[in-house]
Amino acid sequence: MCAERCPSNCLENNCNIIGYCNACKTNYTGNKCETRLCQNCYQQMCVLDTGICSRGCIGGYYGNKCTINCSEKCDPRICNLITGDCTYNCTNGYYGPKCEKPCSSTCHSQTCRKNNGACLNGCQNGYYGLFCKQLCSLQCKNAVCDFNNSRCVSGCNEEFYGPFCSLSCSPNCAQGGCNQSNGFCNEGCLPNWRGNICDKCSPYFYGTNCSKRCSSNCRGGHCYAENGTCVKGCKRGFLGHQCKLECQDYKYGPNCVFDCGHCKDGKPCVKTNGSCLDGCETGWSEMFCLKVTSSIIDxxxxxxxxxxxxxxxxxxxxxxxxxxxxxxxxxxxxxxxxxxxxxxxxxxxxxxxxxxxxxxxxxxxxxxxxxxxxxxx
Known part of the structure; x- marks a missing residue:
């Protein structure tokens, strides 16, 4: 005599003598149709009474009943059953546990690492750094720099040089700027300047901006850039550190060390060479009036x-x-x-x-x- 009822999930309450369902209602399975078949559960298997997916979720869902969608940014669209964190990677342009954060817009191809957002393929022109948020030097040609260390990779704009184009060419370079590795002026120097980077006065000039010409009384015309002192001393007839002072009357020669001879009427001699322009006093001869000619000696x-x-x-x-x-x-x-x-x-x-x-x-x-x-x- 059949004293027990068939399990409730047996199709049409049809079961055999030991209680196994001959068939189950929709979304149920098992000998007694005790396991619920859930749509988002892996193999549509879930606990009959609670609906909890006993074998996890199909792709794109998470949660104990697999009712929550994984992020569309997960690539592939598979996430952790409990947390919903993307199991593998993110689609381009996103990062984070659930791929919910956008990569920096300055990342090249907008690709970044899933775990921290660091740009994978470098930066767009004009930026550098791990996240491509730092600006390259404005002096980099085409605003291009190495995204690891900010060195300008295409050279510098005119008038700048150095690995980061942070150094200015000398303002004393002639047109053409300077060599971008060492700063040497490409086309030489402006007037009054000399040196590889045109930072020194030419031998004939001195003072601020090399704007003052050395004294014309300097021997060789050269003077020191700092103070205008004549390098080789003075021409005959002049003295002083800039050789701007003439010899006193009756003195001549280098640094005015010689006395004039017996010039006519007691006139002073030429301060450069000691010659007497108007001749000599009586009894003296030659250009310097230092040679006695008379036998009458006073x-x-x-x-x-x-x-x-x-x-x-x-x-x-x-x-x-x-x-x-x-x-x-x-x-x-x-x-x-x-x-x-x-x-x-x-x-x-x-x-x-x-x-x-x-x-x-x-x-x-x-x-x-x-x-x-x-x-x-």
């Missing part, structure tokens, strides 16, 4: 005479004779008998030696020293 002019007389049998008589005679006439007969003189410069004195033609057997040498006091001699 003792008051500071001339020291050194007389040497050849020995003779009447030495005392000869001495008395020369002591009583003017030195100019003792042994020199006439001015025309004077031999050519030799002139030497010794320190601050001018030395002149006059050799006279001897009269009979006597001779005399006259040594002339300028600036010599003959008193008490």
């Amino acid at each position: 003792l008051q002019s500071g001339v020291k005479f050194v007389q040497n007389q050849r020995k003779s049998p009447n030495t005392q008589r000869g001495k008395e004779q020369t002591d009583s005679m003017p030195a100019s006439s003792a042994n020199c007969v006439e001015e025309t008998q004077l031999n050519e003189q030799n002139i030497e410069f010794r320190n601050d004195h001018t030395y002149s030696k006059i050799t006279c033609t001897p009269k009979s057997s006597e001779y005399q040498e006259i040594h002339v020293y300028r600036n010599t006091d003959l008193s008490n001699k």
